[in-house]
Amino acid sequence: MKRIAVFFLLVCVSIGSVRAQTDTLSESREFLVRAGLPNFFQKLRKSAPVSIAYFGGSITEAKNGWREQSLKWFQEHYPKANLTHINAAIGGTGSDLGVFRLQQHVLEHKPDLVFVEFAVNDSSQQPDKIHKAMEGIVRQIWRQNRNTDICFVYTLNAAMAPTLLAHRMPNSVRAMEQIANHYRIPSVHMGLEVIRLDRQGKLVWSGKKEEFPDKVVFSPDKTHPYSDTGHRLYTQALTNAIQSLATVGRPGAHPVPEPFVADNWEHAQMISVQSLTKQGNWQELKPDNDTVARKLRNRFPYLVKSNQPGASIRVKFKGTVAGLYDVIGPGCGQYAVTVDDAPAALFPRFDSYATYYRSNYFFLPTLADQTHTVTLTVSPEPLDKAAILQKRNQTITDPRRYAENAVYASQLLIIGQLEN
CATH class of the missing domain: 2.60.120.260 (Galactose-binding domain-like)
Known part of the structure; x- marks a missing residue:
């Protein structure tokens, strides 16, 4: 009986450990490289034609936001690359619509890298629906071309701040991380510097910038960042991660494991x-x-x-x-x-x-x-x-x-x- 009790204790500890690894968010880990983006960077270094798709909601769609800023960074750091991009972002939409429009808006353009950004717009969705949609996105991409690299990126808004300040992942991010981990897809938490500044009392979530001259004003509405504050912080986080991702992984076809959820929306x-x-x-x-x-x-x-x-x-x-x-x-x-x-x-x-x-x-x-x-x-x-x-x-x-x-x-x- 003692052995059985010890066994169940170990099982409970193990389950708790897995949950902690899934839920707990370390502010020192802005990104997880996993299998990296090796095919994309191999093409960049060879100055071959390369295309980036930015797939998300209004935060990605924004003019002079992290999408355009990161594209400019790529162009400056790889000036010989023949680089194009696809703006496949639609405001007010989540991964549930994204998985349906992916073929027409993204895959028809044959991208080499797809950034996927739906954390804010998916914040009210149940984890099982996020699993179905995000896994469907991954499997559709790799059904067309298993050499296409994918990177999940997570934005945030003021409603997510209490969870993040408690070193926890918002529900949408946690669900997406489970898919990213299953498929070895790199992910970037682009807003953790925003949370650090908030914790230090150096940031306000919304307002007019001239009214807070001694603070970073994230956005006018607690969600859609100013280009020179919130979006700049997003871009810095992403480009910091990119420099580490550039040296990780081996080029080739991505392995496609068994589905995370059997009824995912791949089709x-x-x-x-x-x-x-x-x-x-x-x-x-x-x-x-x-x-x-x-x-x-x-x-x-x-x-x-x-x-x-x-x-x-x-x-x-x-x-x-x-x-x-x-x-x-x-x-x-x-x-x-x-x-x-x-x-x-x-x-x-x-x-x-x-x-x-x-x-x-x-x-x-x-x-x-x-x-x-x-x-x-x-x-x-x-x-x-x-x-x-x-x-x-x-x-x-x-x-x-x-x-x-x-x-x-x-x-x-x-x-x-x-x-x-």
């Missing part, structure tokens, strides 16, 4: 609604004749709109996940969505931020792996837009902008295969 795909069956009045919008299409022309190669109650889009597919990449904005209403013979569920395309038009997306609950018929119908039920906006102390100043109750559609998001 996610994004399909234009142009090919789907439509009933009722749907108008194709183009940048030269529609302001929404013009504003979102970099998001949607094809976009349709309907304000006719009862107009619908129908899709039949065999699979487990279905969703829609579309638009939220002042003139939007809601979809009534039916799956097979189940009652319709409402998906509002208006929220408390809908004072302007932006790309957005939604998913249906996970389905059984079988054939399903999904119908997205323009709902006749109006939304109380004034009440929704009031949640953020916004008011309707021009009722005409909010009068319409239309829906938009661009891309179907599915894991499965379309059927006739």
Whole structure:
């Protein structure tokens, strides 16, 4: 019995040790090299054509942010390299949309290195969903080309600060690190210097820089950094890591182990609604004749709109996940969505931020792996837009902008295969 007790004690200690290694964040370890980025650096040194994809949310999309600053660093340190880059970042989106748009926005360009940045936008997601999406991203990349190098990079915002100040990883970072460790992918915690400055009382998370002349002001809004403060700190952390990663690993095909989660989203795909069956009045919008299409022309190669109650889009597919990449904005209403013979569920395309038009997306609950018929119908039920906006102390100043109750559609998001 004593031996059994000792055995279980050792098991518990071992489990606790693994958890501590997974959760605990040492501020002296801004990066983990793992298998490095050997293929990318081999091409850089040979001055061969090389392409970097920056894949993430608005923090990566930002002008003169860490994306452009790090690209400039590469260009300065490898002046003979034929270096191009892909800006595959979309504000307000996480890895759950990323895994669906990866093929069209990243892999079609055949990158040599992909930086993946979704830690902030994934911060409210459950770990199992992050596992599915991030693993799907990794496996899609290596299914196309196992010589493509990948690096996870983690940004932060003020909401993550208490966890980081306690030397713990935010939930999204912890989940991503589990995938990175499983696939030996290097990762960089780009915001740990931000946390050190916060701990020392030398940083404020938001404000106008002129109001805090003796401190580093991270951002205007606690999330999106100023280019010369928060983004500069991100870039310094990344380039410090890059100099160590440059000497690690052996060029060649990356090994692909068994999946971390069996139901990962490796087979996610994004399909234009142009090919789907439509009933009722749907108008194709183009940048030269529609302001929404013009504003979102970099998001949607094809976009349709309907304000006719009862107009619908129908899709039949065999699979487990279905969703829609579309638009939220002042003139939007809601979809009534039916799956097979189940009652319709409402998906509002208006929220408390809908004072302007932006790309957005939604998913249906996970389905059984079988054939399903999904119908997205323009709902006749109006939304109380004034009440929704009031949640953020916004008011309707021009009722005409909010009068319409239309829906938009661009891309179907599915894991499965379309059927006739």
